[in-house]
Amino acid sequence: GENVEQHPSTLSVQEGDSAVIKCTYSDSASNYFPWYKQELGKGPQLIIDIRSNVGEKKDQRIAVTLNKTAKHFSLHITETQPEDSAVYFCAAIVNTDKLIFGTGTRLQVFP
Amino acid sequence: EADIYQTPRYLVIGTGKKITLECSQTMGHDKMYWYQQDPGMELHLIHYSYGVNSTEKGDLSSESTVSRIRTEHFPLTLESARPSHTSQYLCASSGGQGSFFGSGTQLSVL
Numbered sequence: 001g002e003n004v005e006q007h008p009s010t011l012s013v014q015e016g017d018s019a020v021i022k023c024t025y026s027d028s029a030s031n032y033f034p035w036y037k038q039e040l041g042k043g044p045q046l047i048i049d050i051r052s053n054v055g056e057k058k059d060q061r062i063a064v065t066l067n068k069t070a071k072h073f074s075l076h077i078t079e080t081q082p083e084d085s086a087v088y089f090c091a092a093i094v095n096t097d098k099l100i101f102g103t104g105t106r107l108q109v110f111p
Numbered sequence: 112e113a114d115i116y117q118t119p120r121y122l123v124i125g126t127g128k129k130i131t132l133e134c135s136q137t138m139g140h141d142k143m144y145w146y147q148q149d150p151g152m153e154l155h156l157i158h159y160s161y162g163v164n165s166t167e168k169g170d171l172s173s174e175s176t177v178s179r180i181r182t183e184h185f186p187l188t189l190e191s192a193r194p195s196h197t198s199q200y201l202c203a204s205s206g207g208q209g210s211f212f213g214s215g216t217q218l219s220v221l
Contacts (some may be wrong), residue, residue: 023161034210043201044154044213087152089212097161098169099144099203101208104152 002027002094006102013080016047016108021105023090024072025102030092033073035064038087038104047088112136117202117213124192125221129149132187132216142205143185147171147198148215154201160185192220 006023013019025033031052036044050057050064050073057064063076079083090102115136124130136143145158146169156169160179173187174196185204189196197220202213 011218031203032210036212043215046209046211049209085151089154093205097142097167098159099205100156100170101146101154106152111191 140204140206
């Protein structure tokens with residue numbers, strides 16, 4: 001079936017460094033790609049999203065890039081801070097209706 | 112700020128009880144979803160709806176059922192809870208502004 005793959009599953013970086021999380025999807029008709037941050041005991045929070053008619057989107061320290069030909073999209077966090085530590089999920093709309101998630105990346109930012 | 116709400120936030124209940132988890136959104140979104148998430152990260156889609164009177168099963172088989180009588184309301188029901196249903200249940204909705212989650216219901220069945 002349609003799926004979303006996410007890598008890496010864990011990522012440790014030093015404060016101030018950049019972090020990159022990558023996802024690939026299988027449904028070529030997918031047109032919406034959100035990213036979520038989930039802290040312990042909370043629901044996922046939408047942090048940035050991108051639609052298929054755009055190649056890159058930035059919001060302060062966070063950016064997302066989309067390569068429709070290769071069917072992959074990435075989250076970039078620059079100047080990481082300890083409060084960026086959380087689990088990050090990518091997702092894609094597949095079959096026009098279903099919002100399917102990657103398996104998550106646990107990001108740890110060390111001071 | 113996302114306007115999607117789930118109640119209760121926590122629920123501890125005995126085996127065999129019938130339970131309903133509530134989910135409401137005020138954004139007018141047509142698409143709504145239920146996910147099950149165990150500790151250790153993965154979000155599994157168990158039900159979704161693309162509008163009133165439409166419901167579909169997700170990728171993970173679930174004994175729960177859902178209904179969508181009103182656009183803003185997408186409750187999930189378990190007729191007879193079992194310990195294997197212990198998990199976190201997350202509701203989401205999707206529209207032009209994006210896709211948003213509620214805070215989740217942590218269900219524990221004893």
